[in-house]
Amino acid sequence: MKQSIIHIALVVRDYDEAIAFYTEKLHFTLVEDTYQPEQDKRWVVVSPPGSTGTTLLLAKASKPEQEPFVGNQTGGRVFLFLNTDDFWRDYNEMVAKGIKFVREPKEASYGMVAVFEDLYGNLWDLLQINANHPLFVRNG
Numbered sequence: 001m002k003q004s005i006i007h008i009a010l011v012v013r014d015y016d017e018a019i020a021f022y023t024e025k026l027h028f029t030l031v032e033d034t035y036q037p038e039q040d041k042r043w044v045v046v047s048p049p050g051s052t053g054t055t056l057l058l059a060k061a062s063k064p065e066q067e068p069f070v071g072n073q074t075g076g077r078v079f080l081f082l083n084t085d086d087f088w089r090d091y092n093e094m095v096a097k098g099i100k101f102v103r104e105p106k107e108a109s110y111g112m113v114a115v116f117e118d119l120y121g122n123l124w125d126l127l128q129i130n131a132n133h134p135l136f137v138r139n140g
Contacts, residue, residue, distance in 0.1 A: 007057040013070050015042050018058045021119040022046045025097045031055060071120030078115060078123040087112040087128035
């Protein structure tokens with residue numbers, strides 16, 4: 001059996017501001033932006049540059065009970081993990097573009113890591129996994 005997670009839904013306040021953040025600040029690719037008239041919503045999918053794995057489904061909060069979760073989908077824990085092939089290139093560019101880091105870069109046993117906020121406050125790890133780490137070997 002082979003299965004995979006293809007999308008992770010990320011609750012956003014506004015489609016267009018979320019698309020702008022991910023494509024302009026993080027260089028994600030806009031994979032799809034399709035209006036679904038039967039539900040009066042859009043199917044918006046973005047993907048990190050060069051990625052062939054899991055994508056983000058930008059899901060606009062459509063009910064009042066969903067709105068408090070914009071920016072806080074995991075109760076303040078790191079939610080998503082963005083692995084890169086060049087930590088310092090991406091870190092420096094993100095800082096230059098005004099992305100807020102809440103934990104400065106550090107070297108850990110598994111590689112380099114720093115924690116940043118997306119436009120809504122969700123926490124992300126920016127990572128460069130060491131070549132000898134099991135995650136790198138499996139996905140590298």
